Amino acid sequence: MLKSSFITSFFMLLSQILLAQNPTFTINEAALIAGQLTVDASGYNYTPPTLGLFPSITIAGTGSTLTPGTIPISSFTAATLKGSTVGTPVALSSTATPLQTDLLALLGAGGGLFSMRYSIASLSPIAWTAGSYTNALKFGISGVALGADITPKNATLTVTVPAFISVVTDPGDLEFLINDLKYLRNTDISLTKTTNYRFTVPLKINLKSNTATFTFTNGYTNVPAPTTNFNLVTAKTTTPVNTQINLSTTAQAFLPTLAVPTGNTSNVTAQYTISTANILAGFINKGTYSGTLNMELSDATSAYPAATNNKTVNMRVVVSDLSELSISTSSINMQLSTAANYKNGIFLDVSNHLTVSKTTPYSITVMATDANLKLGTTSTIPVNILSIGPAAGQSNVNTISALTTSPQQLVNGSAPTIDRNIGIRYAINASQTQALLNKPAGIYSTTITYTLTGL
Structure with missing residues (x-):
C-alpha cells in the first residue's frame, strides 16, 4: 500500500516537472498593452561530463515559424536562469544556438537543475490572431564532453492568444x-x-x-x-x-x-x-x-x-433658438396723383416683402415710430390712415386697419419655419383720404418697424 502511494506521488511530480519545462505565452490584452512578455520555465537538468571541458548547451526551434501561422520563432529569445543569474539571451532559430556557458561553471562539477527564461522583447511587429500556436524546441550538448547530458531534450513552446x-x-x-x-x-x-x-x-x-x-x-x-x-x-x-x-x-x-x-x-x-x-x-x-x-x-x-x-x-x-427677419425693400412709395386715387383710395402689394425664419412658434408685429407722416417740419398726416395686411393671395396674415405707434400683431402663432416669404399690402382706404385734403404737395414719410418674436 505504501509502495503504491509512493509510485503515484512520483508520477505526479514527474508530470508537473514536464509541464513546467514547456514555456507558455498568453498574449492577452494586458500583454499587448505592456508590449513585451517573459516566461520562466523550470525543471531542466544538466549532467556534467566525466571527461572534457565544460561544453555548451544548445537550443534550436523547428522551422522558422510557430505552427500554424507565420509567427517567426526569431521573435523569441531564450536565456539560462539559475537563481538570480540570467544568461545572455539568444534569438531562437532552427539552427542549434549555444546558450551562455557561464551557467555550466555556476553549476560546477556536480551539475544540477536550472531554469530557462523565454522572452518576446516587442509584441508590436506581429499581428496576434486568436488561437494556439506551438513550436518544438530541442536542447543539446556541443563540444568534447563525454557523459554530459541535458534533460529534457525536447520542450514545446506554446503561444495562446485569447479572442477579444x-x-x-x-x-x-x-x-x-x-x-x-x-x-x-x-x-x-x-x-x-x-x-x-x-x-x-x-x-x-x-x-x-x-x-x-x-x-x-x-x-x-x-x-x-x-x-x-x-x-x-x-x-x-x-x-x-x-x-x-x-x-x-x-x-x-x-x-x-x-x-x-x-x-x-x-x-x-x-x-x-x-x-x-x-x-x-x-x-x-x-x-x-x-x-x-x-x-x-x-x-x-x-x-x-x-x-x-x-x-x-x-x-x-x-x-x-434661431430667428431671422428680413425685408426685401426698405422703401415703399405710394402716390396719390389722380382724383380717382382720392376717391377710391390706393394700395401697393409687395410680394415676398418679409422673409422669416424661426425654430420656435412666432409672431410678427408692426408699428410706426411716429404718430404722423411728416413733410419736413411744416406739415403732417396722421399715420393711422395707413393699413397694412396680406398681399393678394397671401394667407395667415392679419390686417392692421390703422397703423399706430403701438405694436400690432400681423402674424400670430405660426409654426417654426425657414425662409417663409410673406407678401404685404400697404393701403390708404377711401375712407381715410379726406385726411390728405388741403395738405401741401410733397413726400410725407415715416418709419415702420416689423418685429419677430418667439411665442
Missing part, C-alpha cells in the same frame, strides 16, 4: 449642434469621430439605433414634441471606406471586415451626417433630440462568438 475586442479610445457622445440657420438652408451637418480598437479576431461592426425615434426635450412651452426618426441620420466609415447607411433599429454592417493588424490596434474613422433636407424634415423645432446607438463589435469569422462586445453610444441633436 476592446475599445481603446472612446470617441464620446455624438452631438450635433444646429446653431446656425445655414444648416436649415444649404449646409449639411456632420460629425467625424475616430476610435481606436484593439482586437485579436477579424473585426466586424454592426450599428443600430436602440429606438426608432428620438426623445425630445427642452422644447418650447406648450408645443407638442415632434416625432423624429433616427433614419434621418446617416453613418459611414471613411477609414476604412464603407457604404453609407441610414440608422434604424435593424443592425447594419457599419464596418467592412477588418483583418487583425500588426500590433493589434487600428483606428476607425466614422462620419455621421444629417442633410439639410432631413434637418428641415425632423429637426426644425428648437430643443434637444436624444437617443442611443448600439455598436456591436464581433468576430467577422464567427469562430469566437464570446469576443462580441456591445458598446452604447449617446447621440444628441441640439437645435438652438
Whole structure:
C-alpha cells in the first residue's frame, strides 16, 4: 500500500516537472498593452561530463515559424536562469544556438537543475490572431564532453492568444449642434469621430439605433414634441471606406471586415451626417433630440462568438433658438396723383416683402415710430390712415386697419419655419383720404418697424 502511494506521488511530480519545462505565452490584452512578455520555465537538468571541458548547451526551434501561422520563432529569445543569474539571451532559430556557458561553471562539477527564461522583447511587429500556436524546441550538448547530458531534450513552446475586442479610445457622445440657420438652408451637418480598437479576431461592426425615434426635450412651452426618426441620420466609415447607411433599429454592417493588424490596434474613422433636407424634415423645432446607438463589435469569422462586445453610444441633436427677419425693400412709395386715387383710395402689394425664419412658434408685429407722416417740419398726416395686411393671395396674415405707434400683431402663432416669404399690402382706404385734403404737395414719410418674436 505504501509502495503504491509512493509510485503515484512520483508520477505526479514527474508530470508537473514536464509541464513546467514547456514555456507558455498568453498574449492577452494586458500583454499587448505592456508590449513585451517573459516566461520562466523550470525543471531542466544538466549532467556534467566525466571527461572534457565544460561544453555548451544548445537550443534550436523547428522551422522558422510557430505552427500554424507565420509567427517567426526569431521573435523569441531564450536565456539560462539559475537563481538570480540570467544568461545572455539568444534569438531562437532552427539552427542549434549555444546558450551562455557561464551557467555550466555556476553549476560546477556536480551539475544540477536550472531554469530557462523565454522572452518576446516587442509584441508590436506581429499581428496576434486568436488561437494556439506551438513550436518544438530541442536542447543539446556541443563540444568534447563525454557523459554530459541535458534533460529534457525536447520542450514545446506554446503561444495562446485569447479572442477579444476592446475599445481603446472612446470617441464620446455624438452631438450635433444646429446653431446656425445655414444648416436649415444649404449646409449639411456632420460629425467625424475616430476610435481606436484593439482586437485579436477579424473585426466586424454592426450599428443600430436602440429606438426608432428620438426623445425630445427642452422644447418650447406648450408645443407638442415632434416625432423624429433616427433614419434621418446617416453613418459611414471613411477609414476604412464603407457604404453609407441610414440608422434604424435593424443592425447594419457599419464596418467592412477588418483583418487583425500588426500590433493589434487600428483606428476607425466614422462620419455621421444629417442633410439639410432631413434637418428641415425632423429637426426644425428648437430643443434637444436624444437617443442611443448600439455598436456591436464581433468576430467577422464567427469562430469566437464570446469576443462580441456591445458598446452604447449617446447621440444628441441640439437645435438652438434661431430667428431671422428680413425685408426685401426698405422703401415703399405710394402716390396719390389722380382724383380717382382720392376717391377710391390706393394700395401697393409687395410680394415676398418679409422673409422669416424661426425654430420656435412666432409672431410678427408692426408699428410706426411716429404718430404722423411728416413733410419736413411744416406739415403732417396722421399715420393711422395707413393699413397694412396680406398681399393678394397671401394667407395667415392679419390686417392692421390703422397703423399706430403701438405694436400690432400681423402674424400670430405660426409654426417654426425657414425662409417663409410673406407678401404685404400697404393701403390708404377711401375712407381715410379726406385726411390728405388741403395738405401741401410733397413726400410725407415715416418709419415702420416689423418685429419677430418667439411665442
